[in-house]
Amino acid sequence: MEIFILAFFALGYLVLAGADIGVGMALPYLGRSADERREVIAAIAPFFLGNEVWLVATAGVLAGLFPELEGELLSGNYSVVVALLLAWVVRDMGLWLRGRVPGRRWAGFWDGATVAGSWGLALSWGLLLSHVLLGIRGPIALLPALVVAALFVTHGLTFAALRLRGVLRERAAVLSGGAGPGRSVGAGWSGVDVRTYALTAAALVAVGVLAGLRLPLHPGTAGAVLVPVILVLIPLLVAAQGWVWWTFRHRVTGPSYL
Known part of the structure; x- marks a missing residue:
């Protein structure tokens, strides 16, 4: 049971937070002006803090x-872990501070921090997964790390295609040829956008599962106490995540608070 709990939180983080990390990585491509970048950031604004809860939960389960x-x-x-934490802080600083002072230079600087932090997160996870999956370190580990980073940015583009409109959506839908929205399957989403998002999510899950199979997963002695508590909290977390997705299920119509 302990292994399934760890997998649930870790894979949930890769899929959910992988989307907002990927959007941050692709920000210069998606948003080519200050106003466009603000609208792109609005696509992840309701989600990124909730997504980070999954990483905190994963760390807690790992420690406990x-x-x-x-x-x-x-x-x-x-x-690598220190670099990951620093990138996390830089990315969140960029998101929170970009709109706190008027001026395009200020916003542009923190947009750069968002992009740098997002790439730092993706590459750090790539390096960590490279070590776990392939047992390699050093400069050569950057090659598989770049592959993982490419998967993150691809996943972010598929999420952005679900959330954005017009020309921004067309840029994000590059994996589906930038086709028009087509047949809607709910909340203004098109079937091709949903299928592409599901494919990139499945790819991240596959990477996470393969990494997990290489880890020495030997539970400690605290499971008898912690597992029942975690099992009670999981439905609450899933319900909260579902409520956020339902509340913000429609496409972005303008800038957010960030």
């Missing part, structure tokens, strides 16, 4: 139920 694995991952990848 798999202390041996936590120690091995941290001690063996200390610099």
Whole structure:
């Protein structure tokens, strides 16, 4: 049961947060003016904080139920983990601070921080997964890390295609040829957008599962106490995530609070 709980949170983070990380990576391509970038950021504004909860939950489950694995991952990848945390902070600073002071230079600087932090997150996860999956470190690990980063940005584009309108949606829908919305399947989403998003989500899940199969998943002794508590909290987390997606199920119609 402990393994399934860890997989649930870790894979949920890759799929959900992978989308907003990917949108941040593709921000210069999607938004080619200050107003366009603000509308692109509005696509992830309601989701990114909730998505980060899945990473916090994953870290908590790792520390509480798999202390041996936590120690091995941290001690063996200390610099990568530090880089990941720094990129996380920089990305969130960019999102929160871009609109706090009027002026295009201010917003442009923090948009750059959002892009840099998003790429830092993707590459850090890529390096970590490269070590777990392939057992490689050093400069050569950048090659598989770039593949993982490409998967993140692809996933972000498919999410942006679900959320944006007009020319922004056409740029995001590059994987489906930039075709028009076509037949709607609800909330103004097109079938091709949903299918493409599902494919990139499945690819991230596959990478996460393959990495998990390579890990020494030996639960600690705290499962008898923690597992029942976590099982009670999981439906609440899923319900909250579902409520957010339902509330913001329609396409973006303008800039957000960020």
